[in-house]
Amino acid sequence: MTDTVVVDVEAEVDIAAGGRRDAIIEIAVIYGLGVIVALLVNAALLAALGANPVTAYGTIVSSALGSVGGLAQTLNRMTPLLLGATAVAFAMRAGYVNLGVDGQIYAGAILATGVAFLLDGWPAWLLLPVVLLAGVVGGGLLASIPAWLRATRGVNELFVTVMLNFVALFLAEYLATGPWTDPVAGEAITVPIPDAANLPVMLPGGGHAGILLAVPIAVAASWWLLRTRRGFEFRAVGANSLAARFGGVRLVRIGVIALVVAGALGGLAGSIEVTGVHSRLLTGLTPNFGYMAVLIAVLARRSPVATIPVAFAFAVLIVGADSLQRSVNLPASAVLVFQAVVVVTILAFETPRGRRWVSRLLPGSGRSATDGSPGGPSAAGRGPGGPGPGGDDVGGHATGRGAGTQPAGEGA
C-alpha cells in the first residue's frame, strides 16, 4: 500500500517558485469552474426533483445567511467541519490520511459527556474547560491507536481510522441506549449534561461560542506548519518522506504527532457538539462530518487556514439544504452530491491535462508563447514536473502552462 499521499504538490511548488499571481489566477479559475459545474449538475438534480433551481439556490443563501438565526446555525455547523478539516489537513500535510474524524468526534463526545456527568456540581468556569479538554483527550486517545500501529507495525493509518469510526459509533450507541440513556426519550440519546457544562450562547438562535475556538485553532495550525521548525519537518515529510528521513527527521515522531493532534482536534469537535449543540450524547452526532472534512481539506489544499472559508461554504450548503428539505422536500443527502461534484470537478481540472485545458481559457496564456524559455515544453508541459527549469522567474514558469508552446498533439 502507499505510505505517503501527495496531494497537489505542484500548485504549492508553483506558488513557491514565484508564479504566484499566475498560480492564484489559475486556482481561482479552476475553483470557479468547479463551483459552476456543481451548480449546473445540482440544478439538473433539483429540476428532476421538481424544484425550481433558481429559487432553491436563493433559499439556500437566504436561509443560511439572511438572518442572525440562520447565520448562527451556519456557524454552528461550521465549527465541527472546520475543526475536522483542520485535523485532516494537518495530518495530510505530513502525508497521513486521517479518515477517522467521525470516530474521533464520537470519542471526544463520549469522554466529554462522561466527565460532565462525573463532575456535576462544579462551577461553569471550571467545568466547561475540563469537559472540552476531555473531548480533546478522547479524540487523541482514539487516534493514538492508528498512530501507535503506524509507528510500531507500519500499518496504514487510513484503514485503521476508518475501522475505528464504527467502533466509536457503536460505543456511543451502547452508552446512549444503555448506561447513560434517557429513559423518557425512548431513542439513543443520553440524559442531558449539567447546565454548567454548556457552551455560552453567542448569537440568538443558539449560535454557540465554539467557532471562537475553531477559527484560532485553524490559524494556529497553519502558523505552526509554516513558521516552526517542527512544522517545516512536517511539510518535508509530506513532500518527500524519504528525503526528510535522510535529512534527519524522525518519521515515527512526526507520524505520531500528526495523527494524535488530528485526533485531538476531532475530539474537540465532538465535545463542542455535545456542550454547544445537543447538551447530550446521541447517535447521529455527525452526519458524515468526517468525510466532508476530508473534502474540505482537499479543497483547501491541505492548508488549515484555507479550510476556514471552505468550511464556511460547506456549512452554508448544509444549513441551506436543511431548509430546502422543509420547503421543496430536498433530501439532506443532496448536499453530499453537491460537495462531491465540486471536488471531483476541481480534481479533474487540477490534473496536468486539466490545467493545460484551463490555461487555454486564461487570457494571459498568450504571453508565455513569446517567452521561449530554454526549458522547453518537454520538461514544462508534463504534469508533475511542475515549473520548468527556469522556475524562479515568472516567465520561465509560465511556459509550464502556456498552451502556445505546446507542440501539436501533446495537448489533450
Add this chain to the structure above:
Amino acid sequence: MEFLAGLVDADMLRTTLVVATPLLLASLGELLLERVGLLNLAIEGMVAVGAAVGFCLVFVLGRSAPTVIAAIVAAAVAVILIGAIFGWLTLQLQANQITVGLALLILGLGASSLLYRGVVGVTTTPPSIGTLPLWRIPLLSDIPYFGRILFQHDLFVYVGLFVIVPVWWVLYRTPLGLRLRATGESPKAVDALGLPLMRLRWSALVAGCALIGIAGSFFPLSLVGGYSDDIASGRGWLALMLVIFGRWRPWTIAAGALLFAWVEALQFQFGVTSKAIPPQFLRMLPYVLAIIVLVRVYGSAQAPAALTKPYDRESRF
C-alpha cells in the same frame, strides 16, 4: 456448552453464507481493481449506490424474475458509471486515486440516498420489497445439518458465492489474467510489450465495479428486503480490508469473507438469545477483528507494486 453449540449452529452457519455473499462479491470486485493498480476507496459508496438502484428498480416495477435481474444489472451499470468517473480521472487524467476515491465515496453515499428519497419519498415506515424466495435443492437440502447450511438459499447466494471460480480462473489460469496481474505489478513492462495497458486497466475496472454494484444490490434484494442510508454500514470498507487480509488472492479472500461473515452472524445468533452482551459490542466485532487482522497481515502482505501509482508513459521510472 450451549454457547459453544451456538457457534456452529446450523442456522448461524447458514446466515454466515448469506452474509458472506456480498462481502465476497465486493472484495472480489475490489481485488480486480487493485490487481491492475487501482485503489478504489469509493467502494463503500459504490455498494450503497448498488443497493439503492437495486431497491428502487424493484420497488417501482414490482418484484418478478425479470425485474430482479434488471435490478441487478442496473446496479452493476450504475456502479460502472461511477467507476468510469474514477477511471477517467485516475487513468486518463492521472489524478490522485485516494482523493478521487474519497470524493466519489461521498458522491456515492449522497447519490444513493438522494435516489431513494427521489423515488420513494418520505415515508413513516420504510417500504419493503421482500427478499428473494429460497431454492431448496431437492434431496441435498434434506441432508441433516449440512443441508440446512448449504442448500437452502436463494439463487443470488448460490450464484454470488460461485463467482469466485471465474474470477480466480481468469486471473490465474488465462493469459488475460497474467496480463492483468502484470499491469498492477509493472505497467511499464506491460506497455513495453505492446499490450493494451489502458484497455486492460479499464476492463478490470468495469468488471470490478460490476461486481461491487451486484454486491450492493444483494442487500435489498436478498438480505434485508428494504433500503436505508446505512444499509452498507461499513461492509464496503470491510471488503476493502478483506483484500488486504486475503493478500490479494481470491481464495484467501473467500476464507476471510467467511470468517468476517461468521463474526457478523454472531450478532444475529447472540443478539437475540443472550442479553449478557450488549448488541453494540457484537456489532463492533468485525471492525475490531479487521484492525487485528490488519496488524497481523500488514507487514508481510505484498500489495501490487503499482497500486495507486498513476502511469505516465513518458516518465523514466
